Amino acid sequence: MGEGPLIRIDDVHFGYGRHAVFTGLSMEIPAGRITAIMGPSGTGKTTLLELVTGQLHPDRGEVWIQGRNLARLSRATLFRLRREMGFLFQEGALFGDLSVFENVAFPLREHTRLSDTLIHHLVLMKLEAVGLRGAAALTPAELSGGMARRVALARAIVMDPVMMFYDEPLVGLDPIAMGVILRLIVHLNETLGMTSVIVTHDVKEVLKIAHGSYILSGGRVVAQGSPAELSRSRDPWVRQFLDGAPDGPVPFNYPAPDFSADLFMTGVRR
Amino acid sequence: MTRLFEPVRITLDFLQAIGQRAVFFLATLWASPRALLRPGIVVEQVFFVGSVSVILIGVGGLFVGLVLALQFYTALARFGATSSLGGLVALALLRELGPVLTALLFAGRAGTSLASELGLMRATRQIDAMEVMAVDPMRRIVAPRFMAGIVSMPLLAGIFSAMGILGAYLVGVKMMGLDPGVFWSSMRHEVSFRSDFVDGMIKSVIFGAACTLVAVYEGFHARPSAEGVGQATTRSVVISSMVILALDFILTSFMY
Ligand SMILES: Nc1ncnc2c1ncn2[C@@H]1O[C@H](COP(=O)(O)OP(=O)(O)OP(=O)(O)O)[C@@H](O)[C@H]1O
Ligand SMILES: [Mg+2]
Numbered sequence: 001m002g003e004g005p006l007i008r009i010d011d012v013h014f015g016y017g018r019h020a021v022f023t024g025l026s027m028e029i030p031a032g033r034i035t036a037i038m039g040p041s042g043t044g045k046t047t048l049l050e051l052v053t054g055q056l057h058p059d060r061g062e063v064w065i066q067g068r069n070l071a072r073l074s075r076a077t078l079f080r081l082r083r084e085m086g087f088l089f090q091e092g093a094l095f096g097d098l099s100v101f102e103n104v105a106f107p108l109r110e111h112t113r114l115s116d117t118l119i120h121h122l123v124l125m126k127l128e129a130v131g132l133r134g135a136a137a138l139t140p141a142e143l144s145g146g147m148a149r150r151v152a153l154a155r156a157i158v159m160d161p162v163m164m165f166y167d168e169p170l171v172g173l174d175p176i177a178m179g180v181i182l183r184l185i186v187h188l189n190e191t192l193g194m195t196s197v198i199v200t201h202d203v204k205e206v207l208k209i210a211h212g213s214y215i216l217s218g219g220r221v222v223a224q225g226s227p228a229e230l231s232r233s234r235d236p237w238v239r240q241f242l243d244g245a246p247d248g249p250v251p252f253n254y255p256a257p258d259f260s261a262d263l264f265m266t267g268v269r270r
Numbered sequence: 271m272t273r274l275f276e277p278v279r280i281t282l283d284f285l286q287a288i289g290q291r292a293v294f295f296l297a298t299l300w301a302s303p304r305a306l307l308r309p310g311i312v313v314e315q316v317f318f319v320g321s322v323s324v325i326l327i328g329v330g331g332l333f334v335g336l337v338l339a340l341q342f343y344t345a346l347a348r349f350g351a352t353s354s355l356g357g358l359v360a361l362a363l364l365r366e367l368g369p370v371l372t373a374l375l376f377a378g379r380a381g382t383s384l385a386s387e388l389g390l391m392r393a394t395r396q397i398d399a400m401e402v403m404a405v406d407p408m409r410r411i412v413a414p415r416f417m418a419g420i421v422s423m424p425l426l427a428g429i430f431s432a433m434g435i436l437g438a439y440l441v442g443v444k445m446m447g448l449d450p451g452v453f454w455s456s457m458r459h460e461v462s463f464r465s466d467f468v469d470g471m472i473k474s475v476i477f478g479a480a481c482t483l484v485a486v487y488e489g490f491h492a493r494p495s496a497e498g499v500g501q502a503t504t505r506s507v508v509i510s511s512m513v514i515l516a517l518d519f520i521l522t523s524f525m526y
Binding site (some may be wrong): 053075079080083087089091106111158 | 288387390391394396398399401402403404405406410
């Protein structure tokens with residue numbers, strides 16, 4: 001557990017069209033650990049996960065996973081690598097035409113030749129782990145937002161991936177479900193040595209279980225360290241983020257022209 | 271200055287759109303053999319496409335047959351040739367109206383539901399989720415639907431023509447009092463299996479491929495939002511209708 005980085009992000013630049021999201025982002029995610037990635041809304045946390053899973057490609061810079069440069073991989077190799085990844089979408093992204101059970105069974109049916117009995121056991125085990133075994137027969141439309149996210153989590157871990165990416169796993173969960181999910185993440189990490197990357201706004205909850213963490217803002221890493229280091233830090237970026245103060249170096253607003261110029265429409269036309 | 275280059279820009283955009291669709295078409299063909307390894311999914315899609323369109327297409331065929339028989343009957347009666355009614359209606363249906371009208375109805379019913387289904391999958395990130403799970407959406411979603419379209423269109427066109435002939439029978443025999451034996455034998459006389467039936471089927475297969483391809487392309491590339499899904503659905507009907515009519519002209523000119 002915990003030797004060398006599993007994922008290395010090296011001076012990554014990325015933008016959607018002309019809107020730059022990352023301007024020289026570098027970080028290392030150690031194997032077998034829980035790493036929290038925090039930052040204000042819209043800084044590109046989801047984008048970061050999509051770069052790491054090869055859904056997006058950096059404009060400049062490199063993403064290395066298990067010593068391999070993601071940009072150099074063929075589609076077939078990328079797909080083989082992805083079988084070792086679990087990804088919890090912020091939106092859940094459950095298949096609307098499949099039941100909860102079939103959603104969780106989907107990766108097993110696609111990638112393995114396990115018998116129906118075995119698939120049945122595996123799926124119910126994972127559903128039990130997220131507390132939704134009783135919901136197996138429902139369709140995604142019949143789930144609440146929080147339930148859908150827990151089903152999506154069960155689907156993401158059903159293949160026992162080596163690395164797991166959680167995009168806002170705790171949003172919309174009640175305190176009990178939150179506790180269940182946090183314990184599940186720790187359990188997967190401890191028993192399977194699963195490398196976990198958690199993108200989150202729930203700073204306090206996640207820092208209790210994370211081994212290391214990064215705070216992103218303005219397209220780069222503004223602070224990093226273990227939870228203990230962060231909570232001792234006097235860095236204004238860290239303090240503002242951990243204490244939730246509106247004023248400080250972390251910009252809260254999407255970049256905009258001067259407000260008075262916008263009000264009097266003398267600024268840039270859109 | 272920019273005015274002058276507008277036609278150039280439009281032409282380039284058009285060529286680009288054609289190119290993107292051609293690439294998508296090739297990717298679909300490429301993924302199709304692997305999709306056939308899981309015939310269950312294709313069969314499921316054939317059932318889906320069939321079940322949403324069969325009643326519409328059956329009823330449509332019946333009405334077209336009724337109208338055709340009425341029109342032909344009055345025209346033929348002037349030359350005292352009403353005995354060829356069955357054959358003429360069957361020819362019109364099998365060669366032309368069956369494939370074309372079925373394809374247009376298909377585009378409006380099955381095509382739109384394919385486009386909106388895929389658009390919704392795009393908007394709710396189901397397609398992305400599949401990719402991250404290392405499942406190729408071209409193989410798992412697009413190719414089975416494409417093949418289901420190819421299989422079901424000729425079947426549906428067959429149903430359309432059969433219902434149309436039934437309609438013509440009702441008008442000719444039951445309403446106008448033609449001899450049923452004359453009605454059916456004129457059909458045997460006029461319609462050749464090789465040229466008429468097979469040509470019609472070839473058209474249907476091609477329309478099926480074109481229609482589903484347009485629908486899945488539009489859905490697959492929908493902008494990931496509610497409006498995006500709506501626009502994709504509308505574009506899918508408009509484009510596939512145009513494509514069907516244009517292809518019909520091209521195919522017919524080759525077949526005669
Ligand atoms: N598909 C897209 N096209 C254009 N811009 C995008 C797209 N997706 C995201 N963005 C922009 O990129 C920036 C980063 O988005 P991202 O979704 O990565 O943020 P985030 O940190 O995950 O935010 P949140 O915490 O709210 O989920 C945002 O400013 C957003 O406007
Ligand atoms: Mg996000």
